Amino acid sequence: SQQGEEDPQALSIQEGENATMNCSYKTSINNLQWYRQNSGRGLVHLILIRSNEREKHSGRLRVTLDTSKKSSSLLITASRAADTASYFCAPQAAGNKLTFGGGTRVLVKP
Amino acid sequence: GAGVSQSPRYKVAKRGQDVALRCDPISGHVSLFWYQQALGQGPEFLTYFQNEAQLDKSGLPSDRFFAERPEGSVSTLKIQRTQQEDSAVYLCASSLPGAYSNQPQHFGDGTRLSIL
Numbered sequence: 001s002q003q004g005e006e007d008p009q010a011l012s013i014q015e016g017e018n019a020t021m022n023c024s025y026k027t028s029i030n031n032l033q034w035y036r037q038n039s040g041r042g043l044v045h046l047i048l049i050r051s052n053e054r055e056k057h058s059g060r061l062r063v064t065l066d067t068s069k070k071s072s073s074l075l076i077t078a079s080r081a082a083d084t085a086s087y088f089c090a091p092q093a094a095g096n097k098l099t100f101g102g103g104t105r106v107l108v109k110p
Numbered sequence: 111g112a113g114v115s116q117s118p119r120y121k122v123a124k125r126g127q128d129v130a131l132r133c134d135p136i137s138g139h140v141s142l143f144w145y146q147q148a149l150g151q152g153p154e155f156l157t158y159f160q161n162e163a164q165l166d167k168s169g170l171p172s173d174r175f176f177a178e179r180p181e182g183s184v185s186t187l188k189i190q191r192t193q194q195e196d197s198a199v200y201l202c203a204s205s206l207p208g209a210y211s212n213q214p215q216h217f218g219d220g221t222r223l224s225i226l
Contacts, residue, residue: 031212042114042201042217043153050212088152097143097166098215100152 003099004032004072004089012107019076021104023089032065032072033090033098043088046074079108112136114218116202122224123192131187131221135204142185143215144177145201153201159185160207192225199223 004023013019023032031050035043047063049056049072056063062075076083086105090098115134123129135142141160145153146169155169161182170177174192179185189196199222203215 033214035217040219042219043203043215045214045216048212048214092212097155097158097169098153099155102150102152 003101004091005101006089006104010105013079015081015108015110017079019079019106021074021087023072025070025091027093029091029093031092034074035088037086081108081110084108114202114204114216116218116221118221120222124226125192127192128190129192131200133185133202136216139204140207141205142179143203144187147199147201194225197223197225
């Protein structure tokens with residue numbers, strides 16, 4: 001399956017620290033997307049990285065992709081309490097549907 | 111501009127009742143998706159439309175689940191003869207079409223369905 005699996009399942013850090021979470025998948029992909037979900041809300045798109053890209057930045061977010069290892073990482077630098085949320089990766093192969101793993105629940109303590 | 115709108119936000123139904131969940135995608139978005147999210151889990155794909163055509167319904171768990179998008183904009187997910195295991199959050203997402211599907215999906219806040 002192309003489903004992404006996030007690691008760790010949960011992460012607790014102090015405000016100002018960096019948070020890193022990883023994603024592994026099993027099949028070839030066109031791109032890999034990261035989403036954030038606050039409690040009781042829908043998913044918010046963070047970053048899309050194409051299969052021919054190795055690294056991408058957006059504000060305090062940095063995403064890497066290693067297609068040879070079928071893995072990706074999401075780094076949040078200088079975390080804030082507002083970053084508290086669940087984070088999901090979604091590898092996307094041919095076709096349009098996204099397949100999500102169970103997510104990483106991040107708690108940023110003030 | 112308005113995002114993806116879903117209604118109702120909460121729905122409580124008795125086991126055996128039929129329910130209908132509505133999704134208003136972002137204007138101009140050709141692609142529309144439905145996902146089911148159980149508590150503490152990631153969303154699971156149900157079905158996908160491109161305009162009014164339902165191109166993938168491989169994720170629908172049973173023939174009690176039916177989705178439509180007759181005019182290529184608003185979509186309705188209908189669940190017949192609801193069962194307790196149908197309790198979940200139902201998320202709708204829309205996106206522009208893109209080469210090799212390289213487009214982000216925009217999600218609504220979902221409908222939380224509780225079956226008693």
